Structures are given as C-alpha cells and as structure tokens.
Amino acid sequence: xxxxxxxxxxxxxxxxxxxxxxxxxxxxxxxxxxxxxxxxxxxxxxxxxxxxxxxxxxxxxxxxxxxxxxxxxxxxxxxxxxxxxxxxxxxxxxxxxxxxxxxxxxxxxxxxxxxxxxxxxxxxxxxxxxxxxxxxxxxxxxxxxxxxxxxxxxxxxxxxxxxxxxxxxxxxxxxxxxxxxxxxxxxxxxxxxxxxxxxxxxxxxxxxxxxxxxxxxxxxxxxxxxxxxxxxxxxxxxxxxxxxxxxxxxxxxxxxxxxxxxxxxxxxxxxxxxxxxxxxxxxxxxxxxxxxxxxxxxxxxxxxxxxxxxxxxxxxxxxxxxxxx
Numbered sequence: 001x002x003x004x005x006x007x008x009x010x011x012x013x014x015x016x017x018x019x020x021x022x023x024x025x026x027x028x029x030x031x032x033x034x035x036x037x038x039x040x041x042x043x044x045x046x047x048x049x050x051x052x053x054x055x056x057x058x059x060x061x062x063x064x065x066x067x068x069x070x071x072x073x074x075x076x077x078x079x080x081x082x083x084x085x086x087x088x089x090x091x092x093x094x095x096x097x098x099x100x101x102x103x104x105x106x107x108x109x110x111x112x113x114x115x116x117x118x119x120x121x122x123x124x125x126x127x128x129x130x131x132x133x134x135x136x137x138x139x140x141x142x143x144x145x146x147x148x149x150x151x152x153x154x155x156x157x158x159x160x161x162x163x164x165x166x167x168x169x170x171x172x173x174x175x176x177x178x179x180x181x182x183x184x185x186x187x188x189x190x191x192x193x194x195x196x197x198x199x200x201x202x203x204x205x206x207x208x209x210x211x212x213x214x215x216x217x218x219x220x221x222x223x224x225x226x227x228x229x230x231x232x233x234x235x236x237x238x239x240x241x242x243x244x245x246x247x248x249x250x251x252x253x254x255x256x257x258x259x260x261x262x263x264x265x266x267x268x269x270x271x272x273x274x275x276x277x278x279x280x281x282x283x284x285x286x287x288x289x290x291x292x293x294x295x296x297x298x299x300x301x302x303x304x305x306x307x308x309x310x311x312x313x314x315x316x317x318x319x320x321x322x323x324x325x
Contacts, residue, residue: 012161013155016147020156021163027142032164035121035137039070044091046072047118049080051103053154054161058097061165071261077106085109090117095177097165098122100127104142110134120174123164125157139164191226200287201280202321203305204313205231212237212311215244215268231316233300236271244303245271279306280313288320 016187017280046065050058065072075084077096079140088094094113098106101124110120122135123244125143132138140207141164168249205211211229215236226247233248247270255262255270262270276294278287279303291298303313 011039012307013147016145017156017159019145020141020143020160023142023144024160024164027140031137031139032168036168036175037141038119038121038137039093039095039174040172040280042093044089044093044118046070047075047088047092047093047113048072048095048097048165049077049106049109050073050097051077051106053158054097056094057158057161057165060162061097061169064166064169065172068169069176069178070172072170074114074290075109077103081105085112086194088113088118094118094120095165096120096122096131096135097124097161098129098131099125099154099161100238102196105133107131107134112211123161125160126243166242171301179212189260198284199280200278200284200303200315201313203284203287203319204280204315205229206303206313210311210313211235212241213267214239214323215266215271219262219265219267219270222253222270223281226252231300231314233314235302235311235314236267241306241308243275243277243311244268244306245273246275246300246302247271248300275302277302277304278315279304281306284315284320285322287315288317291317291320 027138038323046062048058048062048065049055051243055076062072062074073087076088080088094107096110096111107130110131111134114120120135121137121139122131123141123170124132124140125141126132127138127140141157141160143157143160145151146153146157197227209229211225211231211234213225213236214236215238222234227233233246236245238244245268247267251270251272252262255265258265276290276298278290280303287301290301301315302311303315304310
C-alpha cells in the first residue's frame with residue numbers, strides 16, 4: 001500500500017468539494033428560480049430519481065423535501081422500468097439526478113414520464129447530455145473537477161447535487177411558511193421530535209412527586225420533605241398554592257453557616273424569593289436551555305401554571321436528560 005500524507009489528502013478532497021460548491025453558487029441563474037417555482041406549483045407529487053451514487057443523493061433529496069413540508073417520493077430509475085413507473089402521474093414533477101446524464105435506464109424513464117405529461121428538472125454536470133435534452137429545466141452544476149484523483153468517481157459532483165437539493169428544499173420550506181409546529185409533525189420520533197414536541201408539563205415531577213411546602217410550616221418539616229424527594233429543592237407556596245420562593249441545598253447550607261442559626265429561622269428567611277421558573281406549557285428544551293445558560297449551574301426549576309401562577313410541578317435536569325433531550 002502506498003504511503004501518503006493522510007491529513008493532506010483529506011484536506012485536498014475537502015478543498016475540491018468546496019471549490020465545487022462555490023462554482024455552483026457563482027453560476028446560479030434563473031433556471032434555479034424556475035425549478036423552485038415549478039415544484040411549488042406542482043399539483044401532483046414530486047418524484048426524485050437517479051441510479052447509483054446519484055440515486056443515493058436523489059433519495060436524500062426526496063427525504064429532505066418531505067421533512068421540510070414538500071410531498072416527495074424517491075423512485076429508483078431501474079426498478080421503475082420494471083413495474084414502478086405507474087407511480088408517476090401527468091401532474092407530477094420529476095427531479096432527475098445524474099452526473100453524466102447519459103445513463104440509459106434513467107433516460108428511458110424520463111422519456112416515458114415526459115410522454116405522459118410530467119415535467120422534468122434535471123440536476124447534472126453535463127448540460128449537453130441526453131438527460132438534459134429531455135428535461136424541461138436543466139440545473140447545470142458546473143463542477144470543475146471531481147475529488148477522485150482519476151476525475152472519475154462522483155465525489156464533488158454528488159456533494160454539489162446534494163447541496164442544490166438542500167437549497168431547493170429549504171427555499172420551498174420558507175415559501176410555504178413551515179414553522180416549528182409543522183416541522184414537528186414530520187419528525188415525531190427521535191431527539192428532534194422530542195425537542196419540538198415535548199412540553200415541560202410532560203416531563204415535570206407533579207402531584208405527589210412535586211416537592212412543595214407552605215411558608216407557614218416549620219423549617220424542620222421542610223428539611224424532612226426536601227430529603228424525601230431527593231431533588232435538592234422544594235417550592236415554597238402561599239395559601240393559594242402560588243410560588244413565594246425556592247429552597248435548595250445551597251440555601252440550607254447558607255442558613256446553617258449564618259450567625260442567627262437555622263433553628264431560629266423561618267422558611268421565608270431561608271428561601272430564595274426570586275427563583276428562575278418555567279411554565280408547564282413551555283417546551284421542555286426551553287427548560288434545558290434555561291438551566292444551561294445560567295452562569296451558576298441550575299438543576300431544578302419550579303413549574304408554574306401560566307394563568308393561576310400556582311406551582312404545578314418541578315423539573316429536574318435528570319428528567320430532561322431521561323426524556324432524551
């Protein structure tokens with residue numbers, strides 16, 4: 001095996017791919033705008049197709065379109081010619097990805113769907129190819145070279161095609177005014193879904209698991225209750241159940257070290273009267289960010305009802321991490 005400077009080679013490949021992306025950006029023209037408008041006005045579905053490495057990129061583009069609010073499917077060009085071609089309707093828009101634009105199976109598919117009335121957008125590095133001639137709109141990537149030392153294997157060209165697909169998807173997302181709620185509906189599972197959908201009320205300690213004590217109760221009782229909940233904090237409330245303050249382990253230690261002595265103090269003298277709080281209808285990820293953004297570490301937040309200001313729970317850092325945030 002030939003010895004080479006591995007880091008230098010990796011650096012060279014990344015530079016070539018950056019060069020390709022800059023070339024795409026520098027050659028953007030009205031055809032890219034026409035392509036986005038054609039997709040936005042499509043009354044059918046968006047069908048993304050390709051073969052080989054370009055097929056993998058096409059599959060990713062279809063997935064990105066779907067996740068950002070544009071209905072899209074991936075169709076393998078070779079399989080389409082053996083029974084799946086019926087999935088393409090005359091109101092559909094087909095996005096074909098192919099470096100050379102000369103792949104026989106892909107072009108056979110495009111001829112058929114065009115004959116049936118579908119519109120075709122091609123993403124290619126060969127604007128004079130057969131695929132380009134069949135297409136209604138040609139997005140010429142104008143990639144100067146591949147990162148492959150033989151200038152053969154699709155590397156920079158597939159990166160460029162993927163970037164163009166991402167750019168189209170995100171542009172459509174903005175045109176369709178896709179917001180966090182819309183995005184969440186497309187990503188209900190995994191960490192992304194949890195960050196977008198999970199509220200504080202769904203992860204907080206509540207009811208019998210919520211450490212709360214009246215400001216009128218003895219300090220000894222407060223300490224016993226704090227210890228039993230193992231959260232290192234307890235919310236102090238008035239007769240209406242509204243928050244007056246928060247007592248943490250730190251506040252207890254401070255009271256023990258005071259000249260007055262904790263035995264002669266009241267709960268209101270020990271508590272922090274201005275704790276950071278969160279509302280139960282806020283997103284759980286907001287609670288996590290609130291904890292992380294403080295200069296002094298915070299691991300618990302009293303949870304309030306926005307209308308009544310009553311204490312309805314407490315959220316601990318462990319609750320948030322256990323929820324997968």
